[in-house]
Amino acid sequence: MRAWQDVAIPSVPGRGTRPVIVDSPTKSMRVVGPSTGTARLYACGITPYDATHLGHAFTYVAVDLLNRAWRDAGLVVDFVENVTDVDDPLLERAQDTGVDWRALADSQVELFRHDMEALRVLPPRAYRGVVESLDLVVARIQDLAAAGVAYQVDDPDHLDWYFSVEAAPGFLDGRDVDDDLRQFADHGGDPDRLGKRHRLDPLLWRAERPGEPAWDSPLGRGRPGWHIECAAIAVDALGPAFDVQAGGIDLAFPHHPMCAAQAQVLTSEPFAAAYMHTAMVALDGEKMSKSRGNLVFVHRLLDDGADPMAVRLALLAHHYREDWEYTPDVLAQAQARLETWRAAVARPGLPAAPVVDAVRTALADDLDSPAALAVVDAWAAQPGNDAGAGQAIADAVDALLGVAL
Numbered sequence: 001m002r003a004w005q006d007v008a009i010p011s012v013p014g015r016g017t018r019p020v021i022v023d024s025p026t027k028s029m030r031v032v033g034p035s036t037g038t039a040r041l042y043a044c045g046i047t048p049y050d051a052t053h054l055g056h057a058f059t060y061v062a063v064d065l066l067n068r069a070w071r072d073a074g075l076v077v078d079f080v081e082n083v084t085d086v087d088d089p090l091l092e093r094a095q096d097t098g099v100d101w102r103a104l105a106d107s108q109v110e111l112f113r114h115d116m117e118a119l120r121v122l123p124p125r126a127y128r129g130v131v132e133s134l135d136l137v138v139a140r141i142q143d144l145a146a147a148g149v150a151y152q153v154d155d156p157d158h159l160d161w162y163f164s165v166e167a168a169p170g171f172l173d174g175r176d177v178d179d180d181l182r183q184f185a186d187h188g189g190d191p192d193r194l195g196k197r198h199r200l201d202p203l204l205w206r207a208e209r210p211g212e213p214a215w216d217s218p219l220g221r222g223r224p225g226w227h228i229e230c231a232a233i234a235v236d237a238l239g240p241a242f243d244v245q246a247g248g249i250d251l252a253f254p255h256h257p258m259c260a261a262q263a264q265v266l267t268s269e270p271f272a273a274a275y276m277h278t279a280m281v282a283l284d285g286e287k288m289s290k291s292r293g294n295l296v297f298v299h300r301l302l303d304d305g306a307d308p309m310a311v312r313l314a315l316l317a318h319h320y321r322e323d324w325e326y327t328p329d330v331l332a333q334a335q336a337r338l339e340t341w342r343a344a345v346a347r348p349g350l351p352a353a354p355v356v357d358a359v360r361t362a363l364a365d366d367l368d369s370p371a372a373l374a375v376v377d378a379w380a381a382q383p384g385n386d387a388g389a390g391q392a393i394a395d396a397v398d399a400l401l402g403v404a405l
Contacts, residue, residue: 001083003127004113007120007402009071010395013353016072016360019367021244022321023274024252029366032066032274033243038076040242041067042234042272043124044251047084048108049093052115053295054315054326055248055288059278061312061402062320063246064121065367066276068400072360080237081124082230083109085131086213086223088188101213115298118308120402126237130229133236137224138217140232140266141204149265150204153195161205161219163228166198168261183253188226202258204228227258231271235263245272252277279318282325296326309403310335316369316401337377341397342405344380345390352392355379359400372401 018033033039043063046056070077084090085105094101109129116123130137141161144150149167152159165171177200181191184200191199203225208214214221234242240263245256252275260271280287283294301311314334318324355375362371376397394405 001109001127001129001132002113003081003123004117004121005123007117007122009068009122009399012072012356012396012399013392014356014360015074016069016400017364018073018075019066019069019364021066021274021276021366024249024277025257025275030274032276033070033073033075036074038078039070039244040238041070041077041079041244041246042230042238042242043079043081044230044245044247044255045081045083045127046108046112047087047089048105048112049090050295050297051108051112052298053281053288054298055281055295056112057115057119057298057311058281058315058318058320059246059248060116060121061119061315062278062367062369063276064119064402065316065320065363065369066244066246067122068402069363069367072363072400077122078238079122079124080126080128080234082133082233083127083129084226084229085109085129087130087226091212111299115302118302119298119312120308120404122402128233128237130224130233133229133233134215134217134224136236137229137232138205138219140235140262141219141224141228143266144204144228144262147265151197153193155195158207158209159220160203160207160222162196162201163204163258163262164197165200165202165258165261168265171257171261172200180253187250187254189254200254202227202254227255228262230255231259231263231266234259234271235267240267240269240271242272244274244276246276247278249277249279276320278320279323282323285325287323288326301331306331307335307338309405310338312401312403313337313373316373316403319370320367337373338403338405340380341376341403344383345394345405347390348384348387349389349393350379350382350384351386352389352396355389355393356396356400359396363400369401 094104205219207222263271358375359372362368
């Protein structure tokens, strides 16, 4: 699958450091990425039935900050992202709207590309859809079956395949199973399915149902489950034990742990070294959710005349682990900040090097974008006499924060 247009990154004198982020499962701070060479990053992508709301954009701009910080530290970044282009919510939306599910997915993926380009998010090296990866996913399910951790339910009508969490080393250790079951049900799981060995066992392969897309395979005719898709694509594209797995906080359970459990069985190595989860964006007092329909879409803001760099600044004004609520004032404040910065870089200013260093320091500290923005705000508020400072600051803001001035 084609990603989106690449973004040119200006050269900035000096070099940043590898960032420290909070690893979500352990809640501990850790330096992420190798000291030299290639940093490997996987981001869980969209299910393309409604793209791209501000919650999505908040996640992918945060991932982009990590990508940029690594590059500024002298690392090569191997970034992979998936698209869940066949899944229940997509099929339900297609049926409700009378649109072919393939056409709906294609249109929303294209809209997502447009939004990512507008927000100047660096594209992944590999952008993989599930449908184009079916052979890979099927092969990995067969590997799990050969390892004794995949089984078919005893249901002659629907011989679905499941992953046995009890057979996954350490998966259930220390877990609050009651809370897990609640989250599992809230995020597409089927804890009450008859015939499963454990109520938390996730679906690997869904046998064909009338009216649903299905593909022939050695597992029977059907389509894949959610977690095995990312496990298969990430390990194939990046190898095991890659540096960071990223996504929204709603993926912290069950998606990421179940991906990790399946991948660890397949490779005998950890799935990812660290997990980065972004917080929720609210509207009218409730988190933005497709199920609730309380969404603010990036493309609609742009169609209404919003500057895409103001939209990006509105997102960067909040720490990636901080829940926040969108209001029109948030965008208005971002637009005012953008105008102030653009006016500042057009005139002589204070020397740039200390400002760039301070922005780098903020980003190295758990990608603290609000602190980085405050550094530039302070610079913009104090006119000086360094004729070259404006362009140097503009280049740094572009390279490190992704905001074109």
